Amino acid sequence: MTPDTIPQHGEAILIMDSRSAPAIVRSHSTCESWNRLYKLDNLYLDLSLKIDESGPLLMGKLLTPNPLEGRVRLVAENQEVLQDAELRAMRAWHFRVPAGGVCRLEMHLGGHSFVVRSLDIP
Secondary structure (H helix, E strand, O other), rough: HHHOOOOOOOOEEEEEEEOOOOOOOOOOOOOOOEEEEEEEEEEEEEEEEEEOEEEEEEEEEOOOOOOEEEEEEEEEEEOOOHHHHEEEEEEEEEOOOOOOOOEEEEEEEEEEEEEEEEEEEE
């Protein structure tokens, strides 16, 4: 399945991206790092990319008052699953990601699936 054939239902909606904020508002020392906030139906995903000496680190947290459990996985353009983790409300997770690519996140929560497309990794 190519990224264009992923079902449209459950697509995450980007509502904030720190790269479009004025430089005075950003708290990162490198312009390659970013913070994003996505809306997934009635909950939110706080997603950050930090670049450190070990390479890119993708961090996320599901923001919801309800106890939810599921899985999150990072998928490469060639459909290879790069990383997979347990997903719980208000609990952070992180993935070391390969530099210089485009990936997507797939989240599966209690029978619902959400996709965050086109995560560009510098």
